[in-house]
Amino acid sequence: MSDESKPSTRIVRCPCCGKSARYDQTNPARPFCSQRCKTMDVAAWAEESYRIPAKESSPGEYETDERD
Numbered sequence: 001m002s003d004e005s006k007p008s009t010r011i012v013r014c015p016c017c018g019k020s021a022r023y024d025q026t027n028p029a030r031p032f033c034s035q036r037c038k039t040m041d042v043a044a045w046a047e048e049s050y051r052i053p054a055k056e057s058s059p060g061e062y063e064t065d066e067r068d
């Protein structure tokens with residue numbers, strides 16, 4: 001039996017800014033430190049996914065023979 005009755009707040013590092021963030025129900029933006037960081041990260045992720053098709057780095061390393 002572990003003592004889970006103890007209301008210990010888990011602290012994680014915000015993936016966006018690296019600050020300490022609460023990982024519990026009081027933090028709706030978890031694992032981010034704030035809603036702002038969460039929004040920013042999602043925006044960055046979306047932007048990143050847009051760039052993926054336009055990949056033009058190191059030709060030959062990622063060769064695909066199925067081109068039209």
Ligand SMILES: [Zn+2]
Pocket residue numbers: 014015016017018019032033034037
């Ligand atoms: Zn943050």
